[in-house]
Amino acid sequence: MTNTIQHQLIHYTKQAVGELYQADIPENQITIQDTRKEFEGQLTIVVFPITRYSKKPPEETGNELGAYLQERMAELASFNTIKGFLNLSLSDSYWVNLFTTQVAQENFGAFPANGRTLMVEYSSPNTNKPLHLGHIRNNLLGYSVAEILKAYGYSVIKANLVNDRGIHICKSMLAWQRWGNGETPESSGLKGDHLVGKYYVLFDKAYKQEVDELKARGVGEEEAKKQAPIIREAQQMLQQWEAGDELVIALWKTMNSWVYAGFEQTYGRLGVDFDKYYYESNTYLLGKDIIQEGLDKGVFFRKPDNSVWIDLTEDGLDEKLVLRGDGTSVYITQDLGTAQLKYDDFQMEESIYVVGNEQDYHFKVLFLILKKLGKTWADGLFHLSYGMVDLPSGKMKSREGTVVDADDLMDEMLATARKRTEELGKTEGLSNSEKAHLYHIIGMGALKYFLLKVEPKKRLLFDPSESIDFQGHTGPFIQYTHARIKSVLAKGSYSKEAHTAAPVSLTESERDLIRLLSDYPAAIEASAKEFSPAQLANYCYDVAKQYNKFYHEEPILKAADTMARNFRLNLSAAAADVIANAMKLLGIEVPERM
Structure with a gap:
């Protein structure tokens, strides 16, 4: 309202x-x-x-x-x-006037530009394995928050910081050198990220075997983990990479290019995109200037072993290492540098980090250090923390048998959507290509809505089958409602210009629907202010539910008079627009037919 x-x-x-x-x-x-x-x-x-x-x-x-x-x-x-x-x-005249002057207008729900720039950083994958279920929640949250903030009037930059260096990628590279026999995505028929992930798993298997052999010879577990020849070789490869060894760099570029190509396919299926990519291989040396700045300002202190620290005990935290004694970076070093780099690039007033809740403490420390360093833009930093996603045990198994990868889950969603849609007979009159598109948008709509309707901080249990229910609190129910409205409008030969008159009095369900539709800007505002798509997702469900109540209670095409018929068609068209626009902000497509 x-x-x-x-x-x-x-x-x-x-x-x-x-x-x-x-x-x-x-x-x-x-x-x-x-x-x-x-x-x-x-x-x-x-x-x-x-x-x-x-x-x-x-x-x-x-x-x-x-x-x-x-x-x-x-x-x-x-x-x-x-x-x-x-x-x-x-009064009914109030509701009719509200509908005709605001809700029924084409730009309803659009906020004017507020002159502020904001960055949303999300995805942040490692280049040693495919994206998994946790990445799906991360990507969907980041993308939707960015779209909602755009609708709310921000100028938004979607950023992706790719973790493309370090010991993890060297493990995959070393395993491919040993056992790859020149295998490529083209020769194997595997997506590039799955191929690289396969060698990461092979490394881990060989590493565990070597650790067990050392333990069998009486070496302690911690020492065995350090002494295993394969991990030492991977560490040596990392040193060679940092030293600029041409052969190691060439292999790193080749394998990373496979992974990037695989990621882009997954991002395409998820329907997410990015305006700016940052790569850890370009940023891992950043931050050392900031450490010196902090030492000069007395924010940091140096210990006898030459390592640099900050004392945050007065802030209820602890002492935090910000640079090793040998002058090498720790994660917080490069995060300080990358934060400065991002601000220098875009001068944004606000910056949101979409990262799982296991990093809550890290971001408290990072933001606090930046404030103590006098970075005026640090007040605009926000950690959008989210909980883990669980699957019912036994529902799905990943290729590696540990985490569920994103491509497998999307395949499962598409198969479930096809099965449920065909069982309900909702594909009549559609061509094969139209059916394939429908299965995709229903499957992805079910996945996205199920993950976005829950507040980000909550851990959730995702059941692929439960998410595809055309009657429940689901994406497909909302999608089906949109298709139902479009069918009504088509049967009524609806055109906006021809349906402008409004009745003097309203029925209860008409009034309730107008009232709910008028809340659309408030739903966008609530989601934008809380950096949470959940409010908007649940609002979409309320609109779909209220429209169905209106549809069952009031004759539309067979209304008592022409004015009532036309008004109800206009009301239906506005409901379809709000559902389509709101779902689009969640990254969810709605079908015209089902």
Whole structure:
């Protein structure tokens, strides 16, 4: 609902207290909320705070206030007071005017540019294995938050920091050297990221075997992990890479190119994209200048072994290493440098890091250090922390038998969508290519909606089968509702220009649908302010549910008169637009036919 009516109510309530009770009530003591479903009305004023000025019982105060408001606001049709709550019913003319002047307009829900630039960094994969289930939640959250913030008026940069160096990629490279026999994605028929991941698994298997052999000879486990010849060779390869060894660099570039090509295919299927890529191979040496700056400012201190630290105990944290004694970086070093680099590139007012909750402490430390260094832009940094995604045990097995990779899960979603859609007979009259597209958007819609409807911080259990339900709290239910509306509009030969007239009175389900549709900008705003797509996702479900109630209660094409028919078609078209636009911000496509 638009804020205009609420602002009017606050204004007149303040005026009423002044005139009726000769008192000045602060606006923050005037509480307006949605009327509970069991009572008549749409908006409720909480009367209890006003009784301290009226010196009268809540019900009497509510009735006096209601009469005062109704006399001055043409939008109020009636009121009732129950205990300490004044319930207000808005007139049908108010709702019709709200619909025709705002909700039915083409740019409804669009916010003007706010002049602020914001970066959303998400995905951040390692180049030694395919993207997995955790990456799916990360990518969908990052992409959707970016799209919602764009809709809210920000200029948004979608960034991806690729972890393309380090011991993990050297493990895959070494294993490929030993056992690859020149295998390539083309010769094997494997996606590049799956091929590189295969050699990472082979390395791990050989490493464990060597550790077990050393332990069998009496070497302690920790020492065995350090002494295993294959890990020492991988570490030597990393040193060669850092020294610029041409052969090692050439192999690194080749294998990374395979992985990037594989990632792009997965990103394409997920429907996510990026404006800017950062690579750890280019940023891992950054940050050392910032360490020196911190030493000069007295923010950091040096220990006898030459290592550099920051003492955060007064902030409820601990001492944190920011540079090793030999002058080499730790993760926080390069993160400090990369944060500065990103700001230098774009001067954004805000920057969101979409990273799992296992890194909560790391980001507390990172942001605090940047603030202590006097970085004015550090106040705009935010860690969008999210919980893990679990699958029901036994539902799916990955190629490696440990984590579920993204491609396998998407294949499973497509297969489940095909099966459920065909069982329900929702493909009649579609060509094979149209069916394939429908299965893709239903499968991906089910996956995305299931993961986005839950607040990011919560750990969740994802069941592929449960997510594809055309009647439940799911993406396919919302998609099916959109297709239903499009079918109604097609049968009614709907065109916006021909359906402009509006009735004088409304039915309850018409009024409720208009009210819910009018809340679309507020749903965008809530999701944008909390960096959470969940509010918008749940709003989409509420709209679909309310439309279906309206559809079953009110004849549309067989309405009693032409004006009612046309208005209901216009209302249906607005509902379809809101669903399509809101779902698009979640990265979810809605079908025209099902």
